[in-house]
Amino acid sequence: MPSSASSSPSPSPCYYYFFFFYFVLVFLVSGSFAGDPYAFFDWTVSYITASPLGVKQQVIGINGKFPGPILNVTTNWNVVVNVKNQLDEPFLLTWNGIQHRKNSWQDGVLGTNCPIPAGWNWTYQFQVKDQIGSFFYFPTLSFQKAAGGYGGIIVNNRDIIPLPFALPDGDVTLFISDWYTKSHKELREKIDNGDDLGVPYGILINGFGPYRYDDALVPEGITYQIINIEPGKTYRFRVHNVGVSTSLNFRIQNHNLLLVETEGSYTVQQNYTNMDIHVGQSYSFLVTMDQNASSDYYIVASPRYVNSSVWTKASGVAILHYSNSQGPTSGPLPDPPNESDTYFSMSQARSIRWNVSASAARPNPQGSFKYGQIDVTDVYVILNRPAELIDGKLRTTLNGISYLPPSTPLKLAQQYNVLGVYKLDFPNVVMNRPPKFDTSLINGTFKGFMEIIFQNNDTTVQTYHLDGYAFFVVGMDFGVWTENSRATYNKWDGVARCTTQVFPGAWTAILVSLDNAGIWNLRAQNLDSWYMGQEVYVSVVNPEADKSEVPLPDNTIYCGLLSSLQRDQSHRYKFSGSTTHSTVSRTILVTLLIAIYGISIGYR
Numbered sequence: 001m002p003s004s005a006s007s008s009p010s011p012s013p014c015y016y017y018f019f020f021f022y023f024v025l026v027f028l029v030s031g032s033f034a035g036d037p038y039a040f041f042d043w044t045v046s047y048i049t050a051s052p053l054g055v056k057q058q059v060i061g062i063n064g065k066f067p068g069p070i071l072n073v074t075t076n077w078n079v080v081v082n083v084k085n086q087l088d089e090p091f092l093l094t095w096n097g098i099q100h101r102k103n104s105w106q107d108g109v110l111g112t113n114c115p116i117p118a119g120w121n122w123t124y125q126f127q128v129k130d131q132i133g134s135f136f137y138f139p140t141l142s143f144q145k146a147a148g149g150y151g152g153i154i155v156n157n158r159d160i161i162p163l164p165f166a167l168p169d170g171d172v173t174l175f176i177s178d179w180y181t182k183s184h185k186e187l188r189e190k191i192d193n194g195d196d197l198g199v200p201y202g203i204l205i206n207g208f209g210p211y212r213y214d215d216a217l218v219p220e221g222i223t224y225q226i227i228n229i230e231p232g233k234t235y236r237f238r239v240h241n242v243g244v245s246t247s248l249n250f251r252i253q254n255h256n257l258l259l260v261e262t263e264g265s266y267t268v269q270q271n272y273t274n275m276d277i278h279v280g281q282s283y284s285f286l287v288t289m290d291q292n293a294s295s296d297y298y299i300v301a302s303p304r305y306v307n308s309s310v311w312t313k314a315s316g317v318a319i320l321h322y323s324n325s326q327g328p329t330s331g332p333l334p335d336p337p338n339e340s341d342t343y344f345s346m347s348q349a350r351s352i353r354w355n356v357s358a359s360a361a362r363p364n365p366q367g368s369f370k371y372g373q374i375d376v377t378d379v380y381v382i383l384n385r386p387a388e389l390i391d392g393k394l395r396t397t398l399n400g401i402s403y404l405p406p407s408t409p410l411k412l413a414q415q416y417n418v419l420g421v422y423k424l425d426f427p428n429v430v431m432n433r434p435p436k437f438d439t440s441l442i443n444g445t446f447k448g449f450m451e452i453i454f455q456n457n458d459t460t461v462q463t464y465h466l467d468g469y470a471f472f473v474v475g476m477d478f479g480v481w482t483e484n485s486r487a488t489y490n491k492w493d494g495v496a497r498c499t500t501q502v503f504p505g506a507w508t509a510i511l512v513s514l515d516n517a518g519i520w521n522l523r524a525q526n527l528d529s530w531y532m533g534q535e536v537y538v539s540v541v542n543p544e545a546d547k548s549e550v551p552l553p554d555n556t557i558y559c560g561l562l563s564s565l566q567r568d569q570s571h572r573y574k575f576s577g578s579t580t581h582s583t584v585s586r587t588i589l590v591t592l593l594i595a596i597y598g599i600s601i602g603y604r
Ligand SMILES: *[C@@H]1O[C@H](CO)[C@@H](O)[C@H](O)[C@H]1NC(C)=O
Pocket: 013, 014, 015, 016, 072, 073, 154, 171
């Protein structure tokens, strides 16, 4: 008998998640910061053992769970997460899609935060201001995301703001991802050596391998995910592609996926039989359990844009189990989209539109913000190419620049006026010069309206994500973008989201209102492209001092050129077995580690 992990969404609107385990204390603090509630979380990050594909390996767990706990909060809540790093290397989490209004200090990327050294803890504190929707968090350093450490973020509507659909009977989060049986350290070593990662070992759903739908393709003894549901009910499925680099087609056998939300925007509600979900993207679907339960049904996540003759093993398969099911499902998986139809995925992407009359974080219709009528102030055409050699290293670039992370975070350097850490000279278009390493930022105009065109000259799908913002996806097409391409833009109901795909040999255009001061990461979500240098930061400075950003947090960790400011850490979280060092030797050790880390990432 294969083992299985089963989960049932409990009755409305309770949450089903079977490894649901975390404590959240919610204090309704009246009269405090904005009068909004606080939610406190205590997370320990450590290696745990798992064998999702039948091979025992080390994965990153949070509170012993892989995937980690779901951060379930409501618009405007203050979130406090104390992260204890029990790994053997520095760690940071980012909150993909959370906008951290005027507060890039909490963004958890190397440009804004010093890494949390091994054995230390650090407390994130941020407000999920003016947001709703489905997002996820993940580790940002050292290829750790390939080992897990991720989990869901749900930002619920406030009670006073109705959902643009009937309250679902249950809520199901699904993480879909490509997966390697090599550790993240081995994977990053491969990339450091200029090697390709090769074909993933399989596709996971919620950290589990596939149901044995085909004896020849799936070995015995793999634990798979079962989603238990009741006939006739409607569930909200929040699906996140948390993988390394593979676009996945998601579908549920015989069931329609009614798209209702993506990355914080309610969409025009449309049925799909399947959806291409690219790395870093999140979608909510309503699924009505309207089948006759003559058997269970397959839930599938299969790779897209790959050579299927070498990828036969790699489909993620979970089971949708009606309480009145007549028995297990068998036979082939539901069909994927036609692989030779190159337009399918782009047409599908273009069909996703914003519901301009739905309320979201605020009761006023989103449609009152008519982005199509705002004048663009800055235009960037950002080109990516396949990895190329720079100073003898295989690197990826944006406009010919491979991002070089300084040992001092950009944001800290800005705060302390440390000069020479970065430049604000990222080019508007690719320059006719050899590719190079640099720490070159986009100089954003505060309250400006920026148009970015991503031009993908690589042969694989890339996705790009901007921290701190939602942007409007207004156009995409094959070929090379020209000024005339603007005639095809959707100026009315392009969806606002935080991660967009750019097809190979194609472009995607976005518009973004730069109203959020800070230094914000713009990155490839494909982990290998990102790790090899495909990122840049956008600096957005409010010239008016009285409308300043959230101040530097008290618990800031210092590193690089500012490491001398690091306070004594004797009060820090101590985990058992590490209490033998004196504070002094520990401080020396830590400073050394940070220095080594700084050097090593400098040469990454
Ligand atoms: C999230 O928490 C709310 C209470 O604030 C609860 O009603 C809801 O069922 C929870 N949702 C999930 C998905 O856990």
